[in-house]
Amino acid sequence: MKFCSNCGSEVTQRIPEGDTRPRYICDACHTTHYQNPNIIAGCLPIWGDEVLLCRRAIEPRHGYWTVPAGFMENGETVAEGAARETWEEAEANVRDLTLYAMFNIPYINQVYMLHRAHLVDGKFGIGVESLECRLFKEEDIPWDELAFPSVKRTLKYYFEDRKRGEYPLHIDDLRPPQKRIQP
Amino acid sequence: MKFCSNCGSEVTQRIPEGDTRPRYICDACHTTHYQNPNIIAGCLPIWGDEVLLCRRAIEPRHGYWTVPAGFMENGETVAEGAARETWEEAEANVRDLTLYAMFNIPYINQVYMLHRAHLVDGKFGIGVESLECRLFKEEDIPWDELAFPSVKRTLKYYFEDRKRGEYPLHIDDLRPPQKRIQP
Ligand SMILES: [Zn+2]
Ligand SMILES: [Zn+2]
Incomplete structure (x- = not known):
């Protein structure tokens, strides 16, 4: 400024x-x-035993896989922002959003708030910020091609929690990576 | 702008x-x-069977009772912001912060994130934005002199949950009051 x-x-x-x-x-x-910090609202959209990921058509991390998420807007709730982003990035309708993973990222002044959510009808498309959207079973997750540490952690939590059938809220603080990409 | x-x-x-x-x-x-929306980070500080409230020395709601809370700052986590505000408003150190009540207030572009927290040593003072700070037992809560609906709800949730010994995360969306005070 x-x-x-x-x-x-x-x-x-x-x-x-x-x-x-x-x-x-x-x-x-x-x-x-x-x-002040910004909220990034998003979803982990679930359909049966699969989760919906989007391959990013934008920087940073162009070409890598992520969950639908983006800046929360004025005039909406966190969950409304998460559902909106899911529509914009994956053209998917979600229901039963439950806050599931929160990541404080103080070095970039962001707080991620990701929700477990269920696809309404299993349908999805490809939003303008995505190259591709796809449902993945656990064994097919492209672990080495995930866009952000927050995405990797959320998926790890989900597949672990699913085995137990309990989904507590996870709150983590993320610290800067060793080698930072300049914003 | x-x-x-x-x-x-x-x-x-x-x-x-x-x-x-x-x-x-x-x-x-x-x-x-x-x-974009702002996060308001705060605490419900607990000491034995009492909770710590602050009487506001600033507008809005000058003279009314609140929990210590304020705008989350860049470079900190939500919990760090909540602990900082508790120090600034009540000169109290808190430990074991657990996210407890989240209020979406889309009509003022705010998300409240309040934590249950325990006073470290029972000591507190009076921060510059407070007229007075005081520990209250449930039966002494000044219900008609609380500053905000979010404070009232958090206290109601707490005393109900305490009876059961279970403290789930509460998430509410708050809508505009009938008679709005102009900002
Ligand atoms: Zn200009
Ligand atoms: Zn000027």
């Missing part, structure tokens, strides 16, 4: 009185601009 | 190609500015 989104003046970064963190401050219109 | 935070030019609001929602767009530097 270089300019005030309210009046267009240049902003400076400093710690406001009574605060503990540097903020972007506009001295012309006296606005403090806060920047 | 009226001006581009990247270059200071005026922005216009329209639906970008391939998108479905209006965004603030800068045609000078070709930046699309997204606006």
Whole structure:
């Protein structure tokens, strides 16, 4: 942030009185601009003994497999965002969403909130951000071609939990990979 | 948003190609500015059979009782944000945070994430945003002087769950009150 989104003046970064963190401050219109983490809402869509994955048509991780997920939008609930993303990326309708895996990723200011969900009728397509969508049995999961650590963990949790028939909420904090891809 | 935070030019609001929602767009530097929901992280701090509440020294709901909670910051996890807010508002250290109540409030673009947590040593003070902090037994909760519906629900859930000794995660969507206070 270089300019005030309210009046267009240049902003400076400093710690406001009574605060503990540097903020972007506009001295012309006296606005403090806060920047906060984003929620990524998504689903693990299930159909019988298979799960639906999407191969990414966009960067980062173009060509790798993921679960449908994306930035939660204003005006919706987390579950509504997760269902919307599932429609946009896989053209699939889901029901019975249950919050299942939450990943704090503080180094990129994101919180993933992924839901177990069931396909309504087993139908799906290919959203514009996907190259391909496909149902996978456990033995066919492309473990070495998954897009993100959060996807790998969610799938591992799911197949383990399925054996026991219990699906507790998993909450993990993810730390930076050794070799970071520049955003 | 009226001006581009990247270059200071005026922005216009329209639906970008391939998108479905209006965004603030800068045609000078070709930046699309997204606006997304915020997470409010907080705790229900517990000490024996009592819970810690704070009387708000700030608007909205000045003078009413709340649980310590506030905007999650960049660079932290949800639980870290909840513990930080508990320190800032009540000068209390908490341990064993468990996500307990999540409230989607889409009409103000917020997601509350409140944790059950235990005071480390029973000590607390009064943070700068609080008029007063106090431990309450169930029978002493000031039900008619609670700041927000989310606080009331969290306390109701807690005292009900405590009777059974089971504390599932509660997820609710809150809709606008009949009479809205203008932000
Ligand atoms: Zn300004
Ligand atoms: Zn610009």
